Amino acid sequence: MFADTSLSNFVKMSKRDFGSFHSSNAEELINASEACYKPPDQPFDVPTFTEYHSESIQFGAKCRQKHFYLEVCYKPPDQPFDVPTFIACHSESIQFGAKCRQKHFYLEACYKPPDQPFDVPTFTEYHSESIQFGAKCRQRHFYLEACYKPPDQPFDVPTFTEYHSESIQFGAKCRQRHFYLEDSCTFINHGAMGAVLKEAMEVAQKWQIYTESQPLRVIDRELIPQLVHSARRLAKFVNCDPSELVLVANVSSALSAVVNSLQFQPGEKIFCLSVTYGALKKLLRHRCSETEAVIQEELVQFPLTGKQQVLDLVKDKLEPGTKLAVFDHIPSNTPFVMPLEEIIPLCKERGVPVLIDGAHALGSLPLNLAALGADYYTSNAHKWLCAPKGCAFLYARKELQHDINPCVISHGFEGGFHSKFIWQGLKDYSAFIALRTVLDFWEVVKPENIRLYINSLTKDAATMLTKCWDTALAAPEDMFRSMCLVQLPAALYQTSSTVNYNTAEEIQSILFHRYNIEVPIKAVQGELYVRISAHIYNQMSDYETLAEAITQLVKEKWTRGNT
Structure with missing residues (x-):
């Protein structure tokens, strides 16, 4: 089934050739000499404009028609009543x-x-x-309309009405019909970057081109109502008041907005757990370096015995008067569902405000922000909900909104919570508008049907893998939803002197380069786990491919040091 490529060839390749690039590599690349620097290839043909080597460009009307999306002529909007013409x-x-x-x-x-x-x-x-x-x-x-009327879109958008009369087929057919994913790749890492719904991407691209047909009309006159309508739709989906939710590019932006807006005094504590996302920990360290606040990070031991272990840890370690408590709803590296329904009331009893990083929650879990009780909550729409990249939200309780400012201060500043966040300067806002197409899909197919398929597939896949490898999960099965952490066979890495991030990345790279399997390997407290994701385009054969690949590597007694 798999290519018979010598493992030693992969291991001997430099990390640059067969590993992943990280943000730290940017320094190395930007400072490389021109003689050594090799620019990356693009994955498709791009225009080179070589025709202008032999002919002169004709500026004006012909240039406009050939190189721009601008309308041939501008058609101003109609007025709703007769107006004088002074003829x-x-x-x-x-x-x-x-x-x-x-x-x-x-x-x-x-x-x-x-x-x-x-x-x-x-x-x-x-x-x-x-x-x-x-x-x-x-x-x-008042002259106000009886109810809010959402703005029209300037072109036809998909409505998914076919699923009113027929049931959607999850798995391979869904992947082919609604996603752009390559057929050749075993893609079981939705949790990393998500995968966009094809129809939503097409709507976003239509908005990009429509915007360029008359930029001022769209941006100055049409954009804001479209963004507001998307925010209203999303607020209904997560059950909060529209005035409590703003659209942002990603969870990192939202977390930075909250943490950098809060005022910390020297010695004040910020509480978090060891499973807190790495980028968020760096944000907290940066803020503490500015304010002399301190981070109280408590260790979560694995494997987990159950949610009570987490609750007891928070109960024992969280001190009254702590300035802020930060929790991941679903920690990225160890994707169990944090028992927030019990943790948040505990924090409230001790007078501790709560910030939730819910990057993986929207789509994975049925969110009810009004009932959850967090002070601040943020989640990505471009992960499990499958919106175009660059679409997320920030929720903040009304009485706290005045003090929260976006990372970019622009014209909406001092105009209210929505005004501050809705306009972040000139950029591409199409992902926010296309979010409505994603919500249309979820509402037609039904969120409970989508989650049932995802959660059942994750459970079945995890059970199959643990039986195949004779290993265990990092937490009880009922603590996982759309992702699960499955221990790898110890024989795969038992000769390694240390088991860390580098060990995990080497195995992950082997799985990608040799087997074309996209799945992350996680090093957790001296053990290696594979974090599997499941979405509506996955099926059991994806995880069977993974099981066979790992089994083959174990049989070959692959270790870091076998070269």
Whole structure:
């Protein structure tokens, strides 16, 4: 089934050739000499404009037609009522002065204060009766529409109505129909970067091109209502008030906004667990270096015995008066579901505000932010929900919003929570608008059906792998949902003097380069685990491929030192 390539060839390759690039490599690459630097290839053909080596470019109309998306002519929007056109002035000369004043202006012949020239309301009825606020007041005294009317989209978008009459087929057919993923790759690492729903990506691309057809009209006149509507839809999906949720590019931006906005005094504590995401730990360390606050990080021992182990740890170690407690709803490296329903009330009892990194939660879990009780919560829509990359949200309780500012301060600053975050300068906002197509898909297919398939497949795959390798899970089965941490056979790495990140990455790279399996290997407290993900495009054969590959490597007695 697999290519018969010598393992030693893979091991002898430099880490640069067969490992992953990380952000730290940027320094090395940017400082490389021109003689040594080799620019990366692009995975598809790109324009080179070589035609202009032999011919001159024609600027103007031909250039516009050939190289830009701008409309041939601008069509201004209609007004909802008849407006004057002043065509009489085409055939006769306007008479300026008194006649012009009388014909075209409201100015009185002379100023006579303070009378008004018409009857005005006096509201004397409220001398004898009380005003009824709410719907009756709205109907009687305001021009507001009876209900919110979402903005139209300027082109047709998919509605997935076919699933009203037929059931969706998860697995290979779903992958082919709704995702761009390569058929040749065994892709069981959805948790890393997600995988976009094909229809949502197409809508985002349509918005990009539509924006370029008349940028000012779209950005100045149409964009904000579209973004607001996406925020309203997402707020309903996670069950919170629309005024409590703002769209952001990713969870990292949201976490930075909250942590950098909060004021810490020297010696104040920030509580977190050892399973907190690495990038978030770096953010906390950076903030503490600025403020002289301190991090209290408590170790979670693996394998977990159950959620009570985590609850007892927090109960024993969290001190009243702690400035902030930070938890991952689903820790990235060890993807068990954190028991937040019990942890958050415990924090509240001790007067500790709570920030939740829910990067993996939206889509994986049914979120009810109103009931959860976190002070701040953020999650990515481009992971398990399958929105285009660069789409996430930040939730903050209303009474806390005033003090939270985005990382980029722009025109909306001082205008309210939504105003501060909704405009982050000129950039591509299409992912936010295309989010509605993703929500349409979830609502038609039904979130409970999607989660049932994902969770059942994860459970079945984990059971199969542990039996095949005679290993165990890093936590009880009922603590996992869309991802699971399965221990690898010890024979795969037993001769290694140390088991760490480098050990894990080498095995992960072997799985990718030799077997074309995309799955992460995690080093946890001296043991190696594989973190499997399941989504609606996966099927059991994906995990059987992984099982066979690891079994083959064990039989070959592959270790770090066998070369």
